[in-house]
Amino acid sequence: MALVNKLSIKVAGLAKSYGGETVVKHISFNVKKGEVFGLLGPNGAGKTTTLEMIEALRPIDEGEVTLEGYDVRRQPYEIKKIIGVQPQDAGFFEYLNLRELLAMFAGLYGQQVDADKLLEEVDLLAKAKSQVKHLSGGQRQRFSVALALVNRPQVLFLDEPTTGLDPQARRYMWELIQRIRQRGITVVLTTHYMEEAELLCDRLAILDDGKIIALDSPKKLVEQLLKKGFKKKVERQAANLEDVFIDLTGRSLRE
Amino acid sequence: MNLGAIWAMTKAFTKAFFRNKVALFFTFLFPLVFLVVFGFIFGRDSTPNFEIGLINNSETELGRGFQEYAEATGIISFQTEGDREGFETKLGRGEVDALIILPEDFGSPDASGLPTGELQLFYNQNDEQLGLAITSVLESVFDELNESLLPTNQPLKIAGQPLQTAGLSRLDYVFAGLVGFSILSLGIFSMSEGFMQDKKSKALLRIRLAPIRSWQLIVATIANRVIVGLIAIALMFVAGKLIFGFDMRGDYLSLLLFSIISLVCMLGFGTAIAGWAQNANQSSPVANLISFPMMFLSGVFFPVFLMPVWLQQITAFIPLTAIVDGLRLITTEGQTIFDLGPQLLIVAVWTAVLYAVATKTFRWE
Numbered sequence: 001m002a003l004v005n006k007l008s009i010k011v012a013g014l015a016k017s018y019g020g021e022t023v024v025k026h027i028s029f030n031v032k033k034g035e036v037f038g039l040l041g042p043n044g045a046g047k048t049t050t051l052e053m054i055e056a057l058r059p060i061d062e063g064e065v066t067l068e069g070y071d072v073r074r075q076p077y078e079i080k081k082i083i084g085v086q087p088q089d090a091g092f093f094e095y096l097n098l099r100e101l102l103a104m105f106a107g108l109y110g111q112q113v114d115a116d117k118l119l120e121e122v123d124l125l126a127k128a129k130s131q132v133k134h135l136s137g138g139q140r141q142r143f144s145v146a147l148a149l150v151n152r153p154q155v156l157f158l159d160e161p162t163t164g165l166d167p168q169a170r171r172y173m174w175e176l177i178q179r180i181r182q183r184g185i186t187v188v189l190t191t192h193y194m195e196e197a198e199l200l201c202d203r204l205a206i207l208d209d210g211k212i213i214a215l216d217s218p219k220k221l222v223e224q225l226l227k228k229g230f231k232k233k234v235e236r237q238a239a240n241l242e243d244v245f246i247d248l249t250g251r252s253l254r255e
Numbered sequence: 256m257n258l259g260a261i262w263a264m265t266k267a268f269t270k271a272f273f274r275n276k277v278a279l280f281f282t283f284l285f286p287l288v289f290l291v292v293f294g295f296i297f298g299r300d301s302t303p304n305f306e307i308g309l310i311n312n313s314e315t316e317l318g319r320g321f322q323e324y325a326e327a328t329g330i331i332s333f334q335t336e337g338d339r340e341g342f343e344t345k346l347g348r349g350e351v352d353a354l355i356i357l358p359e360d361f362g363s364p365d366a367s368g369l370p371t372g373e374l375q376l377f378y379n380q381n382d383e384q385l386g387l388a389i390t391s392v393l394e395s396v397f398d399e400l401n402e403s404l405l406p407t408n409q410p411l412k413i414a415g416q417p418l419q420t421a422g423l424s425r426l427d428y429v430f431a432g433l434v435g436f437s438i439l440s441l442g443i444f445s446m447s448e449g450f451m452q453d454k455k456s457k458a459l460l461r462i463r464l465a466p467i468r469s470w471q472l473i474v475a476t477i478a479n480r481v482i483v484g485l486i487a488i489a490l491m492f493v494a495g496k497l498i499f500g501f502d503m504r505g506d507y508l509s510l511l512l513f514s515i516i517s518l519v520c521m522l523g524f525g526t527a528i529a530g531w532a533q534n535a536n537q538s539s540p541v542a543n544l545i546s547f548p549m550m551f552l553s554g555v556f557f558p559v560f561l562m563p564v565w566l567q568q569i570t571a572f573i574p575l576t577a578i579v580d581g582l583r584l585i586t587t588e589g590q591t592i593f594d595l596g597p598q599l600l601i602v603a604v605w606t607a608v609l610y611a612v613a614t615k616t617f618r619w620e
Contacts, residue, residue: 055464057463057464077466077468078466080464080465080466081466085464087460087461087464089457089460090457090458090460090461090464091453091456091457091458091460091461092456092458092461093267093268093271093453093456093458094271094275094452094456094458095270095271095272095274095275096267096270096271100267100270101267103263103267104263104264104266104267105461105465106263107259107260107262107263107264107266107267108260108263108264108462108465108466108467109260109465109466110257110259110260147461148464151465
């Protein structure tokens with residue numbers, strides 16, 4: 001029983017089809033409270049569809065999802081109240097500045113928000129009066145995370161949070177995710193970048209063709225591979241090109 | 256029912272609306288431009304006024320007095336600068352309605368000492384009607400002159416008196432149509448375009464992440480547009496009153512209530528179209544297909560009674576007809592909201608149907 005209480009999300013036999021084609025094939029996994037859980041996989045593996053079913057945005061064809069004790073199918077609005085979502089593909093209302101957008105979205109949850117504090121957390125306080133169209137890609141992504149935190153969620157979903165960002169912005173996002181985790185928020189993220197998954201995720205599931213083909217901590221997954229006798233052609237290098245880039249251009253944000 | 260969430264959206268949408276210059280132009284300025292154009296066309300005094308070229312060759316007292324006498328009718332004004340050739344050119348161009356020549360002997364006394372004379376009137380042969388009208392005006396001028404010179408007792412007379420129902424100018428009549436047109440374009444075009452923009456930018460998807468139901472979004476959007484619409488209507492009334500002396504006969508509370516009800520009804524079209532459509536390629540043909548027939552069949556720009564009877568029977572059930580009729584009854588006949596039962600019934604039925612469709616067919620993307 002104690003173990004059950006520690007689980008944030010339980011996914012059992014989850015499936016989804018579009019026009020006769022099954023894109024998510026009866027997958028099951030659990031996410032523990034307070035961990036960073038990664039969903040990895042090539043494009044079209046079913047990551048986003050899986051996330052959207054858990055987030056109560058897409059009808060579930062088969063299977064059960066429980067989040068913080070709520071049944072996603074039966075209590076979608078209860079789920080939405082306690083989760084934060086940074087979608088891969090959503091826009092912003094025009095003609096409103098960051099502060100006004102935060103105030104409006106807090107209102108959607110019936111809450112008040114200290115917009116400036118939230119903007120400071122994502123290093124955007126200087127842009128409080130700007131409209132989203134005047135933000136750079138990295139700033140937009142950070143604001144998207146701030147919006148996802150507006151209702152003080154227990155679980156935060158990040159769909160490809162660093163895709164398309166430059167090395168500085170990506171590093172900043174990593175630090176931000178680690179800070180969020182330290183506050184005890186459960187984080188579920190998808191990514192294409194293995195070094196990102198290795199750095200951030202306590203555990204991860206690798207999805208391919210709608211099925212989970214591996215699920216463990218990054219360290220254990222590597223150990224399992226090595227046990228099979230895998231050997232990488234290694235040229236021992238104390239640094240790589242990314243290290244060079246960061247050394248030359250610095251860590252500070254460029255926007 | 257989370258009123259706070261709805262108000263949060265209404266507030267934000269309204270703020271955003273007032274920063275959108277294109278929307279501001281089409282919502283507030285465009286109807287005023289319409290109003291000014293129609294005001295100058297229809298707002299003029301509707302009494303006919305004839306512009307007539309006059310060449311007065313007569314030196315007699317009657318000849319000199321004629322101009323003054325005819326102008327006193329208020330129906331004729333003379334241009335006296337020019338020769339015959341010049342006036343004939345002007346007549347051809349329609350710059351003057353007719354040309355009058357008073358010959359030299361006009362007004363010279365006959366054997367009995369009474370003045371006599373023959374006035375020459377030239378008018379465009381294509382404008383027989385105009386010529387006859389001017390002839391009859393001049394005849395009545397001459398009748399009065401004859402009467403004063405040689406009093407007789409004529410057995411048959413026409414006692415003509417001008418009569419205007421409630422003293423309305425044509426602008427007062429057209430005004431309700433213009434307000435109706437404004438409500439139509441706000442309800443259908445402005446609503447569906449704004450909504451499609453938020454669908455296209457996928458801003459709506461972000462709303463959907465929150466515990467918000469589609470009807471709450473719809474209510475917030477409607478509230479925003481009603482606020483905007485009432486401001487637009489108020490501006491039209493202010494402009495109508497200040498510039499054209501528009502004559503409002505009814506009470507403003509009835510007008511306010513009926514305007515809100517009308518806006519909500521017409522916004523139902525925009526909501527149903529934009530809620531259903533996935534992109535502007537779907538929404539704008541449907542919006543046009545609904546708006547244009549409605550605009551021409553509802554007595555917005557010309558009276559319904561000019562249409563064939565069978566068509567009138569159909570148009571009576573179009574919501575915009577009821578809206579324009581209702582507005583007209585308030586503004587020109589001083590009726591209150593309680594007198595508008597039939598109009599309110601039609602608007603209510605349409606509102607119910609439209610929002611039932613809108614909530615059923617709504618799509619977030």
